[in-house]
């Protein structure tokens with residue numbers, strides 16, 4: 001049973017410098033009882049593009065303010081612009097303050113008994129062990145449908161509905177996209193998606209496009225944490241990358257639809273912040289087997305729907 005391990009390079013993740021995209025893999029073991037296993041878990045670290053640094057250096061006044069920001073908010077070296085600075089940063093890689101954010105959470109997680117059985121994805125800040133989406137804003141999502149197996153879209157919609165119900169987070173479908181998956185995906189793409197954080201991107205892909213899907217890996221999932229001055233980290237967008245050829249094969253087998261839906265739910269659970277657990281009774285066990293959310297999975301998801309509202313991001 002493969003377990004998550006750190007990056008082969010042994011490099012220390014630079015949370016405060018880099019974008020983070022947690023990627024977890026699921027794999028097929030063939031026709032056995034266990035259909036999935038993890039080859040490995042890894043995070044990919046995308047360097048902040050140089051252009052962002054140049055934007056900051058372009059105006060001396062902005063540089064001074066940035067230094068002050070860093071002084072008063074240790075750890076913040078992200079490509080995030082304070083609202084007051086934005087007029088000076090036309091290319092800032094963060095959207096304007098979200099005026100659409102509600103004052104109260106848009107939904108309520110179900111009341112479930114919490115007896116453990118779940119883990120959260122790693123946090124950039126040891127003082128903030130749980131990173132989640134802002135429950136006061138919808139989690140927007142788009143699908144690149146190319147290559148989807150028959151019925152794939154319906155399975156995605158069912159999986160999203162399941163995660164929405166289990167977290168209380170409000171998911172809003174924003175249709176289709178042509179955007180390709182990428183470990184270096186920019187979390188803010190105003191040209192494509194308007195002046196808001198890019199929606200969660202769900203794609204049907206293959207190992208040709210995404211080498212991480214090579215072999216028996218059938219899915220990747222994770223989200224990007226961000227924080228501003230004085231705010232906790234929240235996830236602002238994420239990705240689910242599905243191996244279309246592998247899952248098409250699964251779909252043709254017995255119980256195929258349940259297996260594929262479970263795979264998508266598993267990856268979406270990574271997106272909202274759940275990590276793997278060791279007990280195979282849970283859907284978040286990397287070895288597969290379970291096709292429905294366990295009580296432990298549900299307890300973790302309910303906690304992830306109870307995050308902090310951060311309208312300033």
Ligand SMILES: [Zn+2]
Pocket residue numbers: 024025026038266270276286
């Ligand atoms: Zn996983």
